Amino acid sequence: MTNIYSFLKNVWQDLIETQKENNFFIPFLLLLVTIVLPLGINNITLGILFLFLLLNRKKVTFKRSFFLAIPILLFIWMALSYFWAIDKERTLKAIPKEITLLLIPFLFSFIPVFNQKTKEKILKYYSFSIVAFTLVFMMRALIRYAITGDSNAFFYHGEYHDDYGLVPKLLNAIHVSVYVAVAFFYFLTKEVKSKADYSIVLFLFLFLLLLSSKNIIVVFLLLTFFYTSFYSKAVHRVRLRNIAIMVFAIGFILSFSRIKERFLVEIQSNTERGVRNDMTTIHTEQVHVVSIYEAWNNEKFSNGDFFPGAAFRVYQARMFFEFLQEEPIFWKGFGLNASLKKLLDKEKQYDLYPGYGTLNFHNQYIQNFAELGVIGFILLIVMLGVSLYKALQVKDFMHIAFTILMISLFLTESFLWRQRGVVFFTAFYSFFAVSNSRN
Incomplete structure (x- = not known):
C-alpha cells in the first residue's frame, strides 16, 4: 500500500509540474485518456480545453498552420x-x-507548442491509461469466462444486441485495436525499458491479437518489424528483434485458432449459435x-x-x-x-x-x-x-x-x-x- 501511495504521489507531482510548464497539458491529456469512456465524459474534457483557452486568452497568440x-x-x-x-x-x-x-485544430492554433519533454509525457500517460483500460477489459473477460465457460469472452467485441466480447460493441474492437497499437509503440520505442515495460509490451501484443482485427494485426506486425529492424539502436536491435519474434510466437500459439478463423472464414460462430x-x-x-x-x-x-x-x-x-x-x-x-x-x-x-x-x-x-x-x-x-x-x-x-x-x-x-x-x-x-x- 505504501508503494502504491508513493507511486501515485510521484505521478501527481509530475502532472502538476508539467502543467506549470504548459497550461494545456492536463486538459489535452484528459481528452486523450477519456477516448474509451462514455462520449459525454469525452465531450466535457473538450469543453475544459476551451475553458482553459478562455482563462489564458491574454497569454496565447494565434498561429497560422497549413496542417491545422x-x-x-x-x-x-x-x-x-x-x-x-x-x-x-x-x-x-x-x-x-x-x-x-474544427474545434481541435482551432484550439491548437492557440495552444503553446508542447516541447519534446511534454510531448513524451502526453504519450506516456495516454499509453498507461490504455494499459489500465485493457486490464479492465481482460478482467471482465476472465470473470465472464469463469461464469459461462464461453471463450468468446476473450475475442473481438459483442455482436448486435449482446455485449459478449473482449470489448463492448459500442467501442468496436477494430477501433480499440488502433488505440492499443499507439500505446504499444510508445512502450516499444522507449530507449530504456524496465521489466515492467517489457511485460506491458507482451500484454498489449497479446491483447491486440485477441481483438482479432485482421487489417490492424498485419500493419501492426509490419510496423513492429520495421522498427526493430531499422529504428532501434544498433546495440539493442538484435535483442528487440528477438523479443518481437518471441512475443509474436507466444501470441500466435495462444490465439491461433481464433485468428485463423477470422482470417480465413471471417465469421465468428459455433455450431449451436449459427452464423452471425x-x-x-x-x-x-x-x-x-x-x-x-x-x-x-x-x-x-x-x-x-x-x-x-x-x-x-x-x-x-x-x-x-x-x-x-x-x-x-x-x-x-x-x-x-x-x-x-x-x-x-x-x-x-x-x-x-x-x-x-x-x-x-x-x-x-x-x-x-x-x-x-x-x-x-x-x-x-x-x-x-x-x-x-x-x-x-x-x-x-x-x-x-x-x-x-x-x-x-x-x-x-x-x-x-x-x-x-x-x-x-x-x-x-x-x-x-x-x-x-x-x-
Whole structure:
C-alpha cells in the first residue's frame, strides 16, 4: 500500500509540474485518456480545453498552420454539403459529430507548442491509461469466462444486441485495436525499458491479437518489424528483434485458432449459435457465404447470403462505382452521411438480407468521395499525406506509426464517421503535426 501511495504521489507531482510548464497539458491529456469512456465524459474534457483557452486568452497568440487548416476546411465542406444533400435531416444530425475537425485544430492554433519533454509525457500517460483500460477489459473477460465457460469472452467485441466480447460493441474492437497499437509503440520505442515495460509490451501484443482485427494485426506486425529492424539502436536491435519474434510466437500459439478463423472464414460462430452478422442470427444450414468474386459480379443475392468482412467491403466498393456512373456525385457527393438512402435502394435492387443497406461503406476514402465528392476525398488524402511527410521528415516513429495505422484503417473502416474516431484522429493529428513542425 505504501508503494502504491508513493507511486501515485510521484505521478501527481509530475502532472502538476508539467502543467506549470504548459497550461494545456492536463486538459489535452484528459481528452486523450477519456477516448474509451462514455462520449459525454469525452465531450466535457473538450469543453475544459476551451475553458482553459478562455482563462489564458491574454497569454496565447494565434498561429497560422497549413496542417491545422486542412481538417478545418474538411469540416466546412461537410457543413456546406447540407445545401445539396439528398437527405438533409441525416446530414444535419451528422454535422455536430464531426465538429472536432474544427474545434481541435482551432484550439491548437492557440495552444503553446508542447516541447519534446511534454510531448513524451502526453504519450506516456495516454499509453498507461490504455494499459489500465485493457486490464479492465481482460478482467471482465476472465470473470465472464469463469461464469459461462464461453471463450468468446476473450475475442473481438459483442455482436448486435449482446455485449459478449473482449470489448463492448459500442467501442468496436477494430477501433480499440488502433488505440492499443499507439500505446504499444510508445512502450516499444522507449530507449530504456524496465521489466515492467517489457511485460506491458507482451500484454498489449497479446491483447491486440485477441481483438482479432485482421487489417490492424498485419500493419501492426509490419510496423513492429520495421522498427526493430531499422529504428532501434544498433546495440539493442538484435535483442528487440528477438523479443518481437518471441512475443509474436507466444501470441500466435495462444490465439491461433481464433485468428485463423477470422482470417480465413471471417465469421465468428459455433455450431449451436449459427452464423452471425450485425443484424440477426442466421442458422448455419441456411447460409451461403458470399465470395469476393460473387460480391463484385452477382446480379442478385438472397436472404440466405452472408457477407464476410472482405466480401462486404468489395460489394460496397462496387456500389460506389455504380453510384459514380448513375449519380452526379463526382464533385459534391450525396452530402454528409446521406448515402444511406441510396444504399437502401441498392439493398432492394440486389435482394440483400434486410439490414445490409443500413451499413456505411466501411472505407473512409470511399465514404468521403461518395458523400463529399472529389473535394472531400482530396482533403482527406492531403491530410494523411502531410502527416506522413512531416513524420518521415522529423523521423518520429510514433508519428509514422500513427499515420500508417490511420492510412490502413481507413481502407476498412469509416473511422471519421464515428465520434470517438474523429476525436482520436483529429487530436493526435493536430498534436503530432504541430509539435513536430515547431520543435
